[in-house]
Amino acid sequence: MITFEGVTKRYGDGTVAVDNLSLRVPTGAVTVFVGPSGCGKTTSLRMINRMIEASSGRILLDGRDVREIDPPTLRRGIGYVIQQAGLFPHRKIVDNVATVPYLLGWDKKKARARAMELLERVGLDTKLAGRYPFQLSGGQQQRVGVARALAADPPVLLMDEPFSAVDPVVRTSLQDELLRLQAELHKTIVFVTHDIDEAIKLGDTVAVLRVGGRLAQIADPATLLSRPEDDFVEGFLGRDRGIRRLSFVPASGVAVRSEPHVPGWNVVLDGDGRPLGWRPDDAATPSGAPVNRTGSRDGSAPAPDGVLPFGAFDPAKDSLRAALDAALLAPSGCAIAVDGAGRFQGIVTREALDRALLQAGGAEPARPAGSGSSTPREVGDEAGNSGSGVSDRSSATGGSDGPSSSRGPGGDGAAAHG
Amino acid sequence: MNWLIDFFGDPANWSGPDGIPVRLLEHVEFSAVALLLSMLVAIPLGLLIGHTGRGAVLVVIAANAARALPTLGLVVLIVLLVGVGTTWPVLVPLVALAVPPILVNTYEGVRGVDEDLRDAAYGMGLRGGQVLFRVQVPVAMPLILLGLRIAAIQVVATATVAAYVGLGGLGRYIIDGLATKDFPSTIGGAVLVALLALAVQLCFTLLQRVLVSPGVSRRTRLR
Numbered sequence: 001m002i003t004f005e006g007v008t009k010r011y012g013d014g015t016v017a018v019d020n021l022s023l024r025v026p027t028g029a030v031t032v033f034v035g036p037s038g039c040g041k042t043t044s045l046r047m048i049n050r051m052i053e054a055s056s057g058r059i060l061l062d063g064r065d066v067r068e069i070d071p072p073t074l075r076r077g078i079g080y081v082i083q084q085a086g087l088f089p090h091r092k093i094v095d096n097v098a099t100v101p102y103l104l105g106w107d108k109k110k111a112r113a114r115a116m117e118l119l120e121r122v123g124l125d126t127k128l129a130g131r132y133p134f135q136l137s138g139g140q141q142q143r144v145g146v147a148r149a150l151a152a153d154p155p156v157l158l159m160d161e162p163f164s165a166v167d168p169v170v171r172t173s174l175q176d177e178l179l180r181l182q183a184e185l186h187k188t189i190v191f192v193t194h195d196i197d198e199a200i201k202l203g204d205t206v207a208v209l210r211v212g213g214r215l216a217q218i219a220d221p222a223t224l225l226s227r228p229e230d231d232f233v234e235g236f237l238g239r240d241r242g243i244r245r246l247s248f249v250p251a252s253g254v255a256v257r258s259e260p261h262v263p264g265w266n267v268v269l270d271g272d273g274r275p276l277g278w279r280p281d282d283a284a285t286p287s288g289a290p291v292n293r294t295g296s297r298d299g300s301a302p303a304p305d306g307v308l309p310f311g312a313f314d315p316a317k318d319s320l321r322a323a324l325d326a327a328l329l330a331p332s333g334c335a336i337a338v339d340g341a342g343r344f345q346g347i348v349t350r351e352a353l354d355r356a357l358l359q360a361g362g363a364e365p366a367r368p369a370g371s372g373s374s375t376p377r378e379v380g381d382e383a384g385n386s387g388s389g390v391s392d393r394s395s396a397t398g399g400s401d402g403p404s405s406s407r408g409p410g411g412d413g414a415a416a417h418g
Numbered sequence: 419m420n421w422l423i424d425f426f427g428d429p430a431n432w433s434g435p436d437g438i439p440v441r442l443l444e445h446v447e448f449s450a451v452a453l454l455l456s457m458l459v460a461i462p463l464g465l466l467i468g469h470t471g472r473g474a475v476l477v478v479i480a481a482n483a484a485r486a487l488p489t490l491g492l493v494v495l496i497v498l499l500v501g502v503g504t505t506w507p508v509l510v511p512l513v514a515l516a517v518p519p520i521l522v523n524t525y526e527g528v529r530g531v532d533e534d535l536r537d538a539a540y541g542m543g544l545r546g547g548q549v550l551f552r553v554q555v556p557v558a559m560p561l562i563l564l565g566l567r568i569a570a571i572q573v574v575a576t577a578t579v580a581a582y583v584g585l586g587g588l589g590r591y592i593i594d595g596l597a598t599k600d601f602p603s604t605i606g607g608a609v610l611v612a613l614l615a616l617a618v619q620l621c622f623t624l625l626q627r628v629l630v631s632p633g634v635s636r637r638t639r640l641r
Contacts, residue, residue: 076542086534088552090634091633103543
């Protein structure tokens with residue numbers, strides 16, 4: 001656990017970068033510092049490993065004031081990832097990753113073996129180990145940066161806008177990779193970003209800072225979205241808070257009908273029971289061989305003639321947002337529920353979605369297991385203070401819901417029929 | 419051309435204390451000693467100033483002084499002050515000539531290392547000296563070598579002035595040749611100095627290959 005106790009950073013010219021910041025960074029979870037430029041988020045991060053010294057207040061690392069620890073020793077115990085990766089250009093990738101193990105005096109063979117293991121862990125081909133940083137793409141360099149930070153297995157990881165210099169597609173994959181790693185490693189991560197979407201995606205806790213270095217709000221992402229403390233936080237969160245918050249509501253509570261048709265529309269399945277799309281009732285049944293193509297879940301794969309696109313979601317894993325999105329993609333207005341293997345489970349009608357949305361609107365959201373994160377999270381932490389529907393813990397983690405499942409985030413009686 | 423043939427064809431020029439091998443050796447010796455002394459002064463200073471950022475004014479002064487320095491005048495002055503006969507007076511202007519390029523390039527090289535890189539190095543837990551020698555110096559190596567190369571070539575070229583004050587080296591051929599109107603000797607000496615300078619250049623190119631990481635010079639093939 002990292003604790004900020006009234007931490008202030010004031011520069012010689014009187015500028016206050018961080019103003020009396022007090023917060024806790026829980027062990028084994030991702031805490032994101034987010035805010036506009038000039039809000040002191042990076043300064044706050046850098047005070048943890050003493051790259052910047054606090055003017056007043058204390059920062060405790062597992063109860064120990066960081067100022068009692070000699071900076072290099074402190075830093076060797078804390079992984080540090082920066083924006084441009086900051087790889088040493090004159091060293092091969094493997095030696096870059098092994099930087100801290102070398103500093104700690106590991107023997108070369110052990111350090112290199114560890115480095116190779118980490119390269120694999122962050123999803124890099126170990127063939128890259130013998131290359132130099134300039135031979136890698138930005139995204140690859142950033143992965144190496146993460147591997148390097150993890151090399152000596154530090155319990156704490158500081159990440160200073162690590163993904164903001166790569167293109168959006170690479171950024172998304174790096175974010176997913178980080179969440180996957182975190183699910184395995186359970187590091188205490190402090191992550192700085194100016195991107196609120198990144199904060200919401202990655203954070204177990206999000207601390208919003210305002211210009212002048214004051215804490216505006218600290219909360220889990222769902223609470224942040226549903227109850228921003230003031231206009232600044234609300235403005236910073238941006239538009240579509242309601243819809244984005246649905247990412248944190250599991251779709252497991254939505255009522256699913258097992259019949260593959262609704263009035264006017266039929267679901268076309270392939271030989272493995274995977275949906276291919278919707279066909280209107282009046283369309284002719286295609287002649288010829290049975291359709292046997294693998295449709296992708298978002299319906300982007302070419303569908304047979306006369307079959308219209310569809311949207312699908314997995315009630316066991318996906319959020320209500322995914323379910324709503326799936327419904328909006330289909331001409332029938334209904335979402336298709338699939339199981340983990342992508343096989344048809346049932347149909348979710350607009351009415352069923354409406355009921356689930358209504359429940360979600362009042363309830364404190366619980367975080368579904370697969371809403372972009374595989375990190376186990378404390379579900380329903382904050383339930384009970386909203387007064388309305390208290391989320392049922394099992395709703396978030398409840399596994400394979402049958403086609404007629406009716407458990408909802410709002411508890412009993414959410415939707416029992418199709 | 420004939421003068422060159424005269425000079426290099428004369429067997430008397432290839433042996434004895436006046437012969438080309440001896441003179442060449444003397445020349446290389448002066449130059450090497452001067453360069454080593456300059457390195458001893460300029461490299462630590464350049465590293466220190468580049469690493470700490472303190473004392474940059476010194477570098478600016480050195481850089482400007484280098485342009486204004488009258489080498490020959492300095493040699494004569496020193497000789498007048500200490501008398502003829504020893505080697506070291508001639509080293510003073512050579513060192514004074516070689517220090518600025520080494521100092522300036524070492525400083526620039528170290529100071530110019532990417533801020534992010536330094537930040538990452540400290541953030542990983544490297545200490546100041548480790549940041550300097552494990553990160554800044556390797557990355558600055560091409561510039562440091564460039565400074566040394568410039569200095570070495572200037573020293574080799576300028577060491578001819580040693581002959582003015584009665585010392586050996588390839589300058590003897592030039593100065594004596596001029597004095598006795600022995601133009602083949604003058605031209606031959608000049609050509610030898612030029613060849614030596616080229617040889618120095620070549621040495622540094624090879625040194626660069628060995629000392630600069632392929633990751634910095636970016637001259638490695640993808641594997």
